Amino acid sequence: LFRIKSMCWSMEGYQLWMACETLDRSEVMELPTATSELLQLQFVKSTLTVNPCATNHEHLFLQGEDKLFINTGDLVMKQQWKDANMNRPLQESITGSNSASPQKPARQSNILVGNKQWLVIQIPITYLGSNWPIRYAAIDRTGFCIAVAGRCGLAHYAMFTRKWKLFGNETQEKDMVVTGGLTWWRDFIICACYNLNENRDELRMYPRASNLDNAFAYSCKVPSQILLLNLFRDMLVVFCADCHIALYSIERKDANPNPSATLTLLQEISLASYIPHAVTVISVTLTSLRTETASSKQTSSRREAESLIVNVAGRLLMLQRDRSTTTGKENGDIRKREKMLPFCAPVVLASCVENMWSSSRPSQDKVHLSEALWLGCG
Numbered sequence: 001l002f003r004i005k006s007m008c009w010s011m012e013g014y015q016l017w018m019a020c021e022t023l024d025r026s027e028v029m030e031l032p033t034a035t036s037e038l039l040q041l042q043f044v045k046s047t048l049t050v051n052p053c054a055t056n057h058e059h060l061f062l063q064g065e066d067k068l069f070i071n072t073g074d075l076v077m078k079q080q081w082k083d084a085n086m087n088r089p090l091q092e093s094i095t096g097s098n099s100a101s102p103q104k105p106a107r108q109s110n111i112l113v114g115n116k117q118w119l120v121i122q123i124p125i126t127y128l129g130s131n132w133p134i135r136y137a138a139i140d141r142t143g144f145c146i147a148v149a150g151r152c153g154l155a156h157y158a159m160f161t162r163k164w165k166l167f168g169n170e171t172q173e174k175d176m177v178v179t180g181g182l183t184w185w186r187d188f189i190i191c192a193c194y195n196l197n198e199n200r201d202e203l204r205m206y207p208r209a210s211n212l213d214n215a216f217a218y219s220c221k222v223p224s225q226i227l228l229l230n231l232f233r234d235m236l237v238v239f240c241a242d243c244h245i246a247l248y249s250i251e252r253k254d255a256n257p258n259p260s261a262t263l264t265l266l267q268e269i270s271l272a273s274y275i276p277h278a279v280t281v282i283s284v285t286l287t288s289l290r291t292e293t294a295s296s297k298q299t300s301s302r303r304e305a306e307s308l309i310v311n312v313a314g315r316l317l318m319l320q321r322d323r324s325t326t327t328g329k330e331n332g333d334i335r336k337r338e339k340m341l342p343f344c345a346p347v348v349l350a351s352c353v354e355n356m357w358s359s360s361r362p363s364q365d366k367v368h369l370s371e372a373l374w375l376g377c378g
Helices: 125-131 170-174 328-338
Strands: 002-009 015-022 035-042 060-063 067-071 074-082 091-094 104-113 119-122 136-139 145-149 155-158 163-165 176-185 188-195 200-207 218-222 226-232 235-240 244-253 260-270 281-287 307-312 315-320 347-350 355-358 373-376
Touching: 060 136, 067 145, 136 176, 145 176, 145 188, 170 176, 176 200, 176 226, 176 235, 188 226, 200 226, 200 260, 218 260, 226 281, 235 281, 281 355
Parallel strands: none
Antiparallel strands: 002 015, 015 035, 060 067, 067 119, 074 091, 074 104, 136 145, 145 155, 155 163, 176 188, 188 200, 200 218, 226 235, 235 244, 244 260, 281 307, 307 315, 315 347, 355 373
16 A cells, blocks of 8 residues: 655745655555655656746747656648749648749748657756756757756757857856746847846847857846736737836847847736735737727728736636727837737636637638637646
């Protein structure tokens, strides 16, 4: 017989410790003697459990205490061909296939399909030696660039070079602690961290191509600790411990030899009246989705940021842009004004929600699938 007396999780939840007693079956009817044992079960977890950013939804991505497990899928290219003499129907081909056809593609789009192969990436001991275990991990949309953060600092890996980049200055690594997650925007790493040297919370952006050094980073001071961050196109969504959501616009500056990027604060939204405590917020997402009953007045062909979706302890709240104050005289600067429109009071979409996802690639042919919100409720 096997009896569990007590159990507990280790740091960051990578091991489950169990204090057990075992009894010999032949001694059950008599006076059995119990033998105590201590068992340990190893676990890996989805990066979405601690870092629910948009790029981590693109691939199957698991993190362990010292390694990463990635299933990036196979890229299938969907092409439409045109013949010089006649129009031919749509054909499909897999990327990398050798075709001797003289036809030329007129249009192409990529789709991602799953496979059974997992890529295991070992995190270097030079980083884990003083920063074990891994707390946050993020992968970019292409699936080729990865960033991780442990007790202090961060590191990133490129699959096309198969090399890790770490801080060259160990003092800079020890002076920052990632507290609110990290994500990729194009070829930049965005992290929410605490600056131990200056005792303040910051947003930082590190370019992938440059050395991992504060000299090439952009930093922005924030008033309180950041708990969550996410992306929507060129906008950064930040949720802070004071129950405020801040929206930033991201702008890239191509400077030789080192590119840079800057953040500009667009808007702040207070959720203090709608949530019991900041730690109950599981995820914050900015999307182009709107309810069918919402006004579609002045909606552009390229859907802008229309709503905030917040998961509060399983209750999904949706805050939509308030377009009742817009007028036709604002058409000249409508794109800029749409980013500054206030949000209406939230409505509850669902309860007991564990995870949610919406497509980042809108499709005119499959609007009912691409412009939909997908929920996982256990």
